[in-house]
Amino acid sequence: MDDYDRRHFIKTSIPGFLGISMALPAITAFATRANAYQGRLKEDGSINWDAFLSAIEVEAKKQHLDSWNELEYVKKASAIAARLDLRDPSLVKAFKETKAKGVGNKRVDFSGLEKQIDYHVTLVQFEKNEQIMHHDHPEMTGVLLCATGEVEVWNYDLFAEKANKRDVLLKQTSHAMLSKGNVSTLTSKERNIHRVAAKEFTQLVDIFAPPYDKKRIADSNWYEVDSDGYKGKGDLFEAVRKK
Numbered sequence: 467m468d469d470y471d472r473r474h475f476i477k478t479s480i481p482g483f484l485g486i487s488m489a490l491p492a493i494t495a496f497a498t499r500a501n502a503y504q505g506r507l508k509e510d511g512s513i514n515w516d517a518f519l520s521a522i523e524v525e526a527k528k529q530h531l532d533s534w535n536e537l538e539y540v541k542k543a544s545a546i547a548a549r550l551d552l553r554d555p556s557l558v559k560a561f562k563e564t565k566a567k568g569v570g571n572k573r574v575d576f577s578g579l580e581k582q583i584d585y586h587v588t589l590v591q592f593e594k595n596e597q598i599m600h601h602d603h604p605e606m607t608g609v610l611l612c613a614t615g616e617v618e619v620w621n622y623d624l625f626a627e628k629a630n631k632r633d634v635l636l637k638q639t640s641h642a643m644l645s646k647g648n649v650s651t652l653t654s655k656e657r658n659i660h661r662v663a664a665k666e667f668t669q670l671v672d673i674f675a676p677p678y679d680k681k682r683i684a685d686s687n688w689y690e691v692d693s694d695g696y697k698g699k700g701d702l703f704e705a706v707r708k709k
């Protein structure tokens with residue numbers, strides 16, 4: 467079964483997908499390796515777009531298992547993302563099309579690259595000084611690869627919330643500059659809230675597992691963050707949760 471057919475089949479049903487993947491893990495692993503080596507594995511070890519999707523799929527489908535460990539998943543997905551050949555023709559085409567469509571429209575652009583039951587991959591494009599303010603990703607993991615440009619990323623954990631669920635305290639847990647080839651991660655419990663601000667024209671490849679669906683979109687929140695640290699503490703910030 468070729469890789470396209472395998473991914474296509476997975477869309478048909480979760481039970482069917484689980485049955486097949488449990489029964490044939492060796493075949494899945496072999497297909498992934500074969501795909502990576504299909505004449506397009508570079509000397510530097512980089513992998514093509516199809517091999518990247520196959521490898522992410524293998525890891526993302528583990529979310530259905532009791533042994534699913536988000537931290538391990540984001541580590542593995544980061545390593546896979548870091549090997550993605552950003553010169554792959556499929557990607558280059560998407561980068562160019564999104565740039566042609568989005569430049570000058572004064573907003574961040576989102577372009578779907580791949581959508582499956584267990585994950586999705588989106589191209590996020592910023593022009594210089596555009597940003598996405600503080601927001602969360604309910605019950606999701608995220609792996610964000612900088613393909614071109616430079617972004618500043620602040621991540622936060624939910625530290626405390628009042629009974630009204632509106633007033634919260636956020637703890638800033640990381641602050642990083644990402645340039646080409648750098649990766650930033652979040653899990654449902656750690657670093658789940660972030661703000662992303664571009665220093666220059668930037669394109670990111672964002673991998674979400676599980677993917678957004680109606681419920682996760684409805685459960686998502688924005689946060690209006692008071693930039694003055696809470697009670698003089700540098701890493702705690704008062705914020706208001708908004709839909």
Ligand SMILES: [Fe+2]
Pocket residue numbers: 601603660
């Ligand atoms: Fe985000």
